[in-house]
Amino acid sequence: MTDLTPREIVSELDRFIIGQKEAKRAVAVALRNRWRRKQLADDLRDEVYPKNILMIGPTGVGKTEISRRLARLAKAPFLKVEATKFTEVGYVGRDVDSIIRDLVDAAIVETRARMREDVKARAVKAAEDRVIEAIAGRDAREQTREMFRGKLKRGELDSTVIEIDVADTSNPMQMLDPTGQGQMGMMNLGEIFGKAFGGRTQRRKMTVAESHDILMNEEADKLLDDEVVKAAALEAVQQNGIVFIDEIDKVCARSDMRGADVSREGVQRDLLPLIEGTTVSTKYGPVKTDHILFIASGAFHIAKPSDLLPELQGRLPIRVELRALTEEDFVRILSETDNALTLQYKALMQTEKVGITFTEDGIAALASIAAEVNRSVENIGARRLYTVMERVFEELSFHAPDRSGEEVTVDAAYVEKNLGELARSSDLSRYVL
Numbered sequence: 034m035t036d037l038t039p040r041e042i043v044s045e046l047d048r049f050i051i052g053q054k055e056a057k058r059a060v061a062v063a064l065r066n067r068w069r070r071k072q073l074a075d076d077l078r079d080e081v082y083p084k085n086i087l088m089i090g091p092t093g094v095g096k097t098e099i100s101r102r103l104a105r106l107a108k109a110p111f112l113k114v115e116a117t118k119f120t121e122v123g124y125v126g127r128d129v130d131s132i133i134r135d136l137v138d139a140a141i142v143e144t145r146a147r148m149r150e151d152v153k154a155r156a157v158k159a160a161e162d163r164v165i166e167a168i169a170g171r172d173a174r175e176q177t178r179e180m181f182r183g184k185l186k187r188g189e190l191d192s193t194v195i196e197i198d199v200a201d202t203s204n205p206m207q208m209l210d211p212t213g214q215g216q217m218g219m220m221n222l223g224e225i226f227g228k229a230f231g232g233r234t235q236r237r238k239m240t241v242a243e244s245h246d247i248l249m250n251e252e253a254d255k256l257l258d259d260e261v262v263k264a265a266a267l268e269a270v271q272q273n274g275i276v277f278i279d280e281i282d283k284v285c286a287r288s289d290m291r292g293a294d295v296s297r298e299g300v301q302r303d304l305l306p307l308i309e310g311t312t313v314s315t316k317y318g319p320v321k322t323d324h325i326l327f328i329a330s331g332a333f334h335i336a337k338p339s340d341l342l343p344e345l346q347g348r349l350p351i352r353v354e355l356r357a358l359t360e361e362d363f364v365r366i367l368s369e370t371d372n373a374l375t376l377q378y379k380a381l382m383q384t385e386k387v388g389i390t391f392t393e394d395g396i397a398a399l400a401s402i403a404a405e406v407n408r409s410v411e412n413i414g415a416r417r418l419y420t421v422m423e424r425v426f427e428e429l430s431f432h433a434p435d436r437s438g439e440e441v442t443v444d445a446a447y448v449e450k451n452l453g454e455l456a457r458s459s460d461l462s463r464y465v466l
């Protein structure tokens with residue numbers, strides 16, 4: 034749980050998302066409300082439900098990104114689903130409870146990773162002991178072990194090859210059918226049960242450096258109590274979980290309701306109890322959804338928010354609109370965000386020792402082409418920047434290993450050379466950009 038104020042939350046989000054002030058403020062308040070709720074006395078705390086949010090805006094303008102970054106900031110379990118997934122032909126029973134089950138699965142993985150960090154120091158020691166045992170043998174004297182420990186810490190053993198028993202994480206069911214054709218071969222029963230019921234190990238050869246992460250995770254897991262992980266993950270989901278439901282406008286029925294519309298409205302009806310608060314059973318135990326924050330989102334080009342079921346409208350009281358991104362926004366997305374694509378490509382090329390410099394007019398040219406293709410082909414928002422950048426770097430990406438030591442300046446001329454032709458033909462850009 035974060036104790037950041039709404040202003041601080043917005044400024045954290047500003048590092049990654051350009052514009053969309055209204056949406057940032059709404060999610061910041063939603064998060065702060067959770068902190069406020071935590072401060073209340075028990076009886077009142079249970080009465081305070083989250084105010085869920087409806088984000089309205091075209092594709093690729095930051096709806097998911099804002100929600101995902103918020104979840105990361107709050108260290109909250111997060112799940113994104115498309116509402117339309119539940120209308121697919123052949124989808125039986127519209128199992129919307131799977132949303133909560135998937136959220137719990139994600140929370141278990143995250144919680145375990147976080148708790149692993151907590152037991153890291155002890156795990157480091159245990160993992161070291163295993164490496165030293167693999168090198169020096171089980172009966173080595175204390176002095177010898179310490180000598181190896183010193184070498185290990187200094188990285189002098191990194192390329193030494195060791196043989197260790199590690200958990201076998203391959204799929205046990207494959208073992209039950211080794212022929213892969215439904216015919217069971219002759220097998221040792223002990224092997225089958227050993228495989229199917231956990232605790233299997235496998236002897237593997239690897240370098241000390243390679244073994245580091247594997248051994249660390251194994252030793253940390255030994256120190257972690259599964260029950261504690263489970264309880265913490267369930268608590269995190271119930272108190273902090275965030276579910277992002279995309280394409281909610283696509284499950285709106287209009288007044289002239291026909292076959293497919295009826296099924297879409299059915300999805301809204303199924304979603305309703307989750308949002309209103311219910312208990313879902315998962316393999317880790319029951320989960321109450323009352324305090325999970327739901328963020329629904331859609332473009333609402335055809336259907337309107339008022340076409341949603343009235344009960345659902347009532348459960349999504351906060352409405353925010355996100356606007357389409359402009360060419361100026363693209364310039365800022367490319368140059369001001371902490372994870373800007375320009376920084377990413379620069380870092381990637383640096384691994385090949387190719388230096389990249391983006392000039393101002395280069396970035397302007399990239400933004401202008403992205404905006405132009407969005408206008409002429411289809412507006413997919415900031416996602417267009419990905420395809421444009423990939424195309425500009427296509428040649429260089431391929432030849433970079435042969436150009437080690439070179440400096441490349443991405444200016445307007447460079448962008449024009451690699452992209453200009455393509456961007457001017459909407460027939461071509463439809464396929465390539």
Ligand SMILES: Nc1ncnc2c1ncn2[C@@H]1O[C@H](COP(=O)(O)OP(=O)(O)OP(=O)(O)O)[C@@H](O)[C@H]1O
Pocket residue numbers: 049050051052053091092093094095096097098099279280330358366370414415416
């Ligand atoms: N305002 C923005 N600032 C910075 N990056 C953005 C912005 N909007 C979108 N992006 C980038 O574009 C990509 C797509 O955005 P996002 O997933 O948030 O789209 P969306 O609005 O949720 O659309 P959809 O409803 O189709 O999923 C993300 O990688 C995100 O980083």
